[in-house]
Amino acid sequence: MYRLKATFIKEFKLLSVDKTGITILFIMPVFLVFIMTLIQQQAYKSMSQSGVPVLLVNRDRDSLGTAVERGFSNFPVAQLTVDHGERYPNEDAIRKEITNGKYTVALYIPANATKILEQNVEEIMGRMFNKGQIANNTKVDIGIIIDPTANKPMVIAITSRLKQYLADVKTGVLFNIMGSKIAGMMHAEIKGGMPQEDIFSYKENYAFRDNRSSYQPDAVQHNIPAWAIFSIFFIVLPLGGGIINERSEGLFIRMRTLPGSYLSLLSGKLLAYFFIALIQFLLVILLGVYVLPLVGLPVLHIGSNIVPLVLLTVVLALAAVGYGLFxxxxxxTPQQSAVFGGISVLIMSALGGIWVPMNIMPEVMQKISSCSPLNWALRGYYELFIKGGGWPAIQTEVIKLSVFFIVCLAISYRIFQHKTNTN
Amino acid sequence: MEGKACIKVRELSKQYKGSSYLAVNKLSFEIYEGEIFGLLGPNGAGKSTFLSMLSGLIKPTSGEAEIFDHKLTTDTELLKRIIGVVPQDIALYPTLSGRDNLLFIGRMYGLSEKELKDTVDKYLNRFGFEKNGSNAVKTYSGGMKRRINLIGGMLHNPKILLLDEPTVGMDVQARTSTMEFLNEVNEQTKMTIIYTSHDMEQANTFCDRVGIIDRGQILKLGTPDGLPASEGCKDLETLFLKLTGRKIRD
Incomplete structure (x- = not known):
């Protein structure tokens, strides 16, 4: 026990005089979480608040053009600029503005679009009632010009909305023409046009595991656990480097002449780094709960299941420490360990959904992703922080991380035995 | 000086994996309790391998050694408590102070905090670290590091101290002080000291007995004064060169 205590104290003393170590272990993770959360939250906020710059060239000036214009002026994703063909008479002029980056998406509604639409609908109706051929099948050419670097989900949101407005207008025209035809056949009179009331109601509900209702997930809930896990796994750099330095210098001889096995001495080192990982996590959580709200970001909700949260964090810290030992x-050499350790953590984090959400990865990558310990931890925290789950929801992740730790220990032990038995 | 043997070496051999020769070849001799024993030999003679086996760093290929009636091959853990080791390389954390390095080593032996702090302070003062014991080791000169390295092997008051070229890199003052201190410790505590060196003059004045080792075998064993005389040599260095040759070793 005293050996554990001695190594533990020594590791903290070593860290206390290691400015680079303190920076890597405590300052950089907090800074990273702060910056990444701020950037992602701001990016989301700026897109949803000020919207994507959209140019609407409306040369129709009739009901179709007016409906699209009115619709987009109330659509928060679009930061709308309307032109009636004075400034942008043709597609080339529009394309030039998109290329220059002034607008992200441009919508072009040609002149007489409403008239062509009405003619088409008339003819379709005539065909339906008279079984004749459509004489004029001219389509209404709506132009959509998109900046190739544009945010895809935003572009999809705009084009979907456009299609919805067009469909609404088409339905209205269809409804009016059909109504007057039916009225003519029945010798009745239509009072008023197509009803404007929405006959559907939509309500978004999140499938939480607990009974919370008012809470909505935000960037903070996603970013804090993701970057905290990433930072904790970077413990492999000082831990791996420290083990190698001790082994390659005279210290290794001293260590092995001290009472107890070298592995028992390593335990003290691992214990120290285990606590360092817990402190890292605590700092990041405190940042999310108390500091981020001061700069206008949402408060981090850690859920109400504290025991499962502690358990998950403990096995996460063990997994990171185990990987550092490995x-x-x-x-x-410290150089080898720094390069391999750093890059492997980057790869595991990319696979684990830290950088890119797993659900937008290709299917093959999603399967590989589920092999990353960072992904197991992330899933666990999402369960606790976002879905409101408890122990049953995270037990698989806890077991996986525990097994990862044990496997790392076992492999490290075998490697150590192999290396020390060579003499 | 001849007394009770505290180390009995019997046919002790070591062959490293992949090596075609024995680094230590059936060594058999005794070291007496309370003596200062110098193991002298050229590079690659087997001095460090012998000390590494005694300190439990490597296992012998064959043979045995008994240290205070404990077997080297089976009682390794127990022997670690009665042997102090001063490695040839500086075995210290460069970013920690000399004092913190020593406190760490002492804690590893389970010394109580008060006893340990008193012992560390005593040694730091004795070795001239009154003012800079709290400075980082990386700021020390080579000699200062050697002295802290030496103290590290003695904190737990071992019965046997193994020193692998302890004064390399020290200036004359530090070297003299260190050797005087080791003599003082030896006289006061009867601590057995086994040390390796290339410095024949130092061995001559410091050691009670010396063994000249080459190619894993003890070539001659005796007192620093008596040994050269018995071989018709004027001094230890002449005898050493006579026995080990003038060819430069790797």
């Missing part, structure tokens, strides 16, 4: 045992 790196420190496998490699012979």
């Amino acid at each position: 790196i420190g045992t496998l490699f012979d």
